Amino acid sequence: MTVTALLFASYAEALGSDRLELTLAGNTTVRDVVDRLRAMPGGSSLPAAPLVAVNQTYANADQRVVSGDEVAIIPPVAGG
Amino acid sequence: MSVRTAIVRRAIDVSALLSEVGDTANGATVIFLGHVREMNDGRTVSGIEYSAYGEMAERELAAIASECAAHFGVAHLVAEHRLGALELGDVSIAIAVAHPHRAEAYEASRFVIEEVKRRLPIWKREGYVDGTSDWVNAAGIAHEQRAEERQ
Numbered sequence: 001m002t003v004t005a006l007l008f009a010s011y012a013e014a015l016g017s018d019r020l021e022l023t024l025a026g027n028t029t030v031r032d033v034v035d036r037l038r039a040m041p042g043g044s045s046l047p048a049a050p051l052v053a054v055n056q057t058y059a060n061a062d063q064r065v066v067s068g069d070e071v072a073i074i075p076p077v078a079g080g
Numbered sequence: 081m082s083v084r085t086a087i088v089r090r091a092i093d094v095s096a097l098l099s100e101v102g103d104t105a106n107g108a109t110v111i112f113l114g115h116v117r118e119m120n121d122g123r124t125v126s127g128i129e130y131s132a133y134g135e136m137a138e139r140e141l142a143a144i145a146s147e148c149a150a151h152f153g154v155a156h157l158v159a160e161h162r163l164g165a166l167e168l169g170d171v172s173i174a175i176a177v178a179h180p181h182r183a184e185a186y187e188a189s190r191f192v193i194e195e196v197k198r199r200l201p202i203w204k205r206e207g208y209v210d211g212t213s214d215w216v217n218a219a220g221i222a223h224e225q226r227a228e229e230r231q
Contacts, residue, residue: 009203053136056135074201077201078215078217079173080196080200
């Protein structure tokens with residue numbers, strides 16, 4: 001299955017991209033997506049448990065992801 | 081009751097926001113403005129580039145405003161957050177709240193900005209007069225706490 005990982009700000013700079021299509025096995029969780037990204041070049045600057053939003057809603061690490069999901073890795077926010 | 085929020089890429093018209101929440105039924109209007117500050121952590125700032133997870137930021141800001149209106153019984157609330165390259169003094173966020181009474185108007189305004197700081201997926205890259213730039217809050221103390229809450 002394929003999910004779209006979105007990266008922003010410092011995380012996008014670290015991985016050199018703001019959008020990656022990832023192919024993963026079934027029974028995948030948010031944690032698996034994060035682990036995959038952290039194993040990529042530049043991915044070590046992502047924390048082990050970053051904030052994540054699945055389809056634009058904040059999600060915990062155990063949440064399942066399914067094919068087509070948009071998984072956004074959210075750096076420390078700094079709005080205002 | 082009226083609630084409106086927006087993520088914008090233009091200057092925020094503060095007067096227009098005040099007019100929008102104006103209503104003789106209310107005795108208090110509070111407006112909060114966030115703007116680009118000259119000094120941060122001892123460094124002299126030249127400007128800030130704001131970026132966002134656009135669609136989610138729209139949704140989260142709308143959700144914050146709805147929660148605020150329901151919780152405080154706000155009559156009118158308008159909040160706009162600006163993205164893009166801002167110069168010193170430019171308004172990055174404006175929150176206008178109208179309520180029959182001042183105590184609730186102040187509390188509601190505070191609620192919105194604190195929730196924005198906590199959960200709106202917006203980032204800022206601060207530029208300095210020496211030509212360097214850095215992501216603000218990259219250490220993310222509040223962020224770490226929030227991530228822990230979700231483990």
